[in-house]
Amino acid sequence: MKCPFCGHAETQVVETRVAEDGGFIRRRRQCGACEKRFTTYERPEVSFPAVVKKDGRRIDYEPAKLRASLALALRKRPVSMEQVDSAIERIEEKLLNLGQREIPSHRLGEMVMRELKKLDKVAYIRFASVYRSFEDIDEFKNLVDEVRK
Structure with a gap:
């Protein structure tokens, strides 16, 4: 040095x-x-993949956006911050282990949904209903039925 x-x-x-x-x-x-x-x-230098949006735009991965999405879905649910932090760590570890420079936003969304499903079923349904842009009540009902199984 x-x-x-x-x-x-x-x-x-x-x-x-x-x-x-x-x-x-x-x-x-x-x-x-x-x-x-x-x-x-x-400090360790980690490079997360860029997120490719549906319209083709590429944006940097932002941990704050991930945390905000989880917080919104988990609002007023009995899930501790430690559990949320662990879920974020698992998602970020998967992102890094992919070894890719880019990841489609839908793949990141699916990772979030898997973690939410483990944490809280209601939060999972909240997130999925917005993420998948449900058009009618039948889509919502199918998701609830899937979670009940």
Whole structure:
């Protein structure tokens, strides 16, 4: 690592600490030339696939949108934040494990529906009714019958 003070190419790690949440590593370094100390942070860099919308537009995956969708479907339902966080982690892990640069939005929606079905049947039906754009009551009834089985 290059020293930010004098530009010397060789620095030595003096101390290393892992953050409380394990999300990054903090390192104290010392320059071999000017002997000044500085701190660096190491964070994992993950690249989620772009989401391809129905109209062909490509947008960046946004974790906040996923969380908001789940929160809306789960509104006033007896599901803890820990369960929601776990569901999001499972979805994001699947996205990363695909190893693809793009994913169709309908595939991401199906992943969300699978997680909601495990968490709460009512939230699953709420999400599915909007996601699948039900046109009549029969489509809604068929989904409810499917969940009851």
